[in-house]
Amino acid sequence: MSIARIGILTISDRASRGEYEDKGGPAIHAWFKRVLTSQWEAVAKVIPDEQPLVEAAICELSDVQGCCLIVTTGGTGPALRDVTPEATETVCSKMMPGFGELMRAASLKFVPTAILSRQTAGIRGKSLIVNLPGKPSAIDDCLNAVFPAVPYCIDLIGGPYLETDPDQCKVFRPAHAQSKP
Amino acid sequence: MSIARIGILTISDRASRGEYEDKGGPAIHAWFKRVLTSQWEAVAKVIPDEQPLVEAAICELSDVQGCCLIVTTGGTGPALRDVTPEATETVCSKMMPGFGELMRAASLKFVPTAILSRQTAGIRGKSLIVNLPGKPSAIDDCLNAVFPAVPYCIDLIGGPYLETDPDQCKVFRPAHAQSKP
Amino acid sequence: MSIARIGILTISDRASRGEYEDKGGPAIHAWFKRVLTSQWEAVAKVIPDEQPLVEAAICELSDVQGCCLIVTTGGTGPALRDVTPEATETVCSKMMPGFGELMRAASLKFVPTAILSRQTAGIRGKSLIVNLPGKPSAIDDCLNAVFPAVPYCIDLIGGPYLETDPDQCKVFRPAHAQSKP
Numbered sequence: 013m014s015i016a017r018i019g020i021l022t023i024s025d026r027a028s029r030g031e032y033e034d035k036g037g038p039a040i041h042a043w044f045k046r047v048l049t050s051q052w053e054a055v056a057k058v059i060p061d062e063q064p065l066v067e068a069a070i071c072e073l074s075d076v077q078g079c080c081l082i083v084t085t086g087g088t089g090p091a092l093r094d095v096t097p098e099a100t101e102t103v104c105s106k107m108m109p110g111f112g113e114l115m116r117a118a119s120l121k122f123v124p125t126a127i128l129s130r131q132t133a134g135i136r137g138k139s140l141i142v143n144l145p146g147k148p149s150a151i152d153d154c155l156n157a158v159f160p161a162v163p164y165c166i167d168l169i170g171g172p173y174l175e176t177d178p179d180q181c182k183v184f185r186p187a188h189a190q191s192k193p
Numbered sequence: 194m195s196i197a198r199i200g201i202l203t204i205s206d207r208a209s210r211g212e213y214e215d216k217g218g219p220a221i222h223a224w225f226k227r228v229l230t231s232q233w234e235a236v237a238k239v240i241p242d243e244q245p246l247v248e249a250a251i252c253e254l255s256d257v258q259g260c261c262l263i264v265t266t267g268g269t270g271p272a273l274r275d276v277t278p279e280a281t282e283t284v285c286s287k288m289m290p291g292f293g294e295l296m297r298a299a300s301l302k303f304v305p306t307a308i309l310s311r312q313t314a315g316i317r318g319k320s321l322i323v324n325l326p327g328k329p330s331a332i333d334d335c336l337n338a339v340f341p342a343v344p345y346c347i348d349l350i351g352g353p354y355l356e357t358d359p360d361q362c363k364v365f366r367p368a369h370a371q372s373k374p
Numbered sequence: 375m376s377i378a379r380i381g382i383l384t385i386s387d388r389a390s391r392g393e394y395e396d397k398g399g400p401a402i403h404a405w406f407k408r409v410l411t412s413q414w415e416a417v418a419k420v421i422p423d424e425q426p427l428v429e430a431a432i433c434e435l436s437d438v439q440g441c442c443l444i445v446t447t448g449g450t451g452p453a454l455r456d457v458t459p460e461a462t463e464t465v466c467s468k469m470m471p472g473f474g475e476l477m478r479a480a481s482l483k484f485v486p487t488a489i490l491s492r493q494t495a496g497i498r499g500k501s502l503i504v505n506l507p508g509k510p511s512a513i514d515d516c517l518n519a520v521f522p523a524v525p526y527c528i529d530l531i532g533g534p535y536l537e538t539d540p541d542q543c544k545v546f547r548p549a550h551a552q553s554k555p
Binding site: 169 | 272310
């Protein structure tokens with residue numbers, strides 16, 4: 013059985029220079045560790061908010077590292093240096109607007125500034141790329157909202173069969189996709 | 194009075210090869226038959242998931258067949274062969290993001306994987322194009338959600354005046370548009 | 375302290391020819407007058423629904439007039455002459471999809487035709503551009519929905535510190551941004 017590789021990409025000028033401890037990446041790692049029961053391993057990177065570097069990092073995690081899922085943290089706001097959604101869109105062949113819509117709707121229950129997040133998601137080859145916020149508490153809210161649909165999405169693009177602890181996160185697959193291949 | 198022509202476009206590799214019975218197209222036809230009270234006729238086609246063929250079929254239904262409304266079924270997921278939203282966007286001059294948002298929100302009440310649908314809608318000339326899911330039950334949920342706004346949209350782009358059985362689907366038009374021209 | 379300049383751009387063929395009284399622009403002005411407590415001044419324009427003119431007007435309000443916020447009214451529907459979202463997207467470097475999503479969701483509580491609005495928002499330089507509907511009552515609904523996030527957005531793009539009467543509109547800023555610079 014193939015081990016699922018998950019790319020965790022922290023996009024932050026300050027974290028990449030070591031001026032600031034990366035909290036987003038470890039928060040994502042802790043969420044997957046708590047939720048996933050099938051075998052997986054993380055491929056983590058920390059890079060600055062430079063669009064060509066973000067694009068190159070996503071491509072490497074997808075094309076070379078073979079990650080079925082790549083989650084980013086940071087760089088989704090309106091500020092000049094926030095370029096994560098543009099980089100994501102550039103390297104994806106298909107966009108998945110439902111992810112950003114649901115993550116913003118979920119975050120709106122907590123803060124009205126959720127609409128400032130430009131998070132998106134898309135497909136590159138056999139990888140699903142999902143932008144998450146920078147703040148650890150918002151990361152959990154967003155993963156809780158969208159992850160129930162992620163394993164079936166990865167099935168559909170030809171990736172490994174992800175399984176979760178249903179007490180932590182209930183995954184949904186249609187009846188015909190519920191037995192492990 | 195002009196009869197409204199409605200294009201019903203099934204996009205499915207298997208249905209187009211006859212390996213699979215087209216269920217989406219007939220489900221859409223049955224919905225309109227039950228709901229519309231003004232005169233209409235269907236122009237139905239079944240084609241494979243090839244982006245140039247999808248684009249050509251939408252253009253023909255709009256430009257040659259004069260359909261005021263073209264609904265597609267199938268090809269909106271994340272898989273490699275799913276290209277319906279890209280084809281739709283390519284041939285439309287205006288996109289209508291509110292349709293996809295509302296259809297996903299409506300489907301989310303039933304399944305968390307609703308966010309995997311990339312359905313969209315747009316305008317080409319005097320035609321409104323709306324992507325529906327492939328599954329008949331999801332087709333009904335989506336039409337029930339968005340159709341109340343469709344007749345007024347068709348008014349605004351210069352199409353025929355559609356009317357429905359209000360017990361089946363309550364259409365909304367602003368006061369100034371409520372009397373038939 | 376710098377006075378915040380707010381561009382109010384009415385986009386309407388009939389209003390620009392004087393055949394129709396501009397109601398959208400004054401409704402926006404009245405909303406800001408009632409809500410804002412920090413110093414501001416309006417820069418108002420009325421132009422026809424011509425995409426190059428809309429683009430030029432947004433650029434002038436941003437680049438020359440130095441508006442931190444530019445709100446448009448009109449031109450967001452599906453009709454042939456409605457080109458405001460396309461003009462907005464052309465001149466913005468970043469799109470903010472959460473604004474359109476929330477404005478449509480807010481308007482959907484009142485009318486099912488809210489999904490016909492193609493309103494969007496984006497960033498150009500140090501300006502936030504937000505498309506509002508044409509109808510005065512819908513303008514208020516949309517501003518009430520999105521404005522709580524606007525001052526923090528303007529902080530993030532380097533603009534002046536906007537303040538409101540909390541009885542009229544409660545603005546949200548994260549803890550670290552709550553004291554005036």
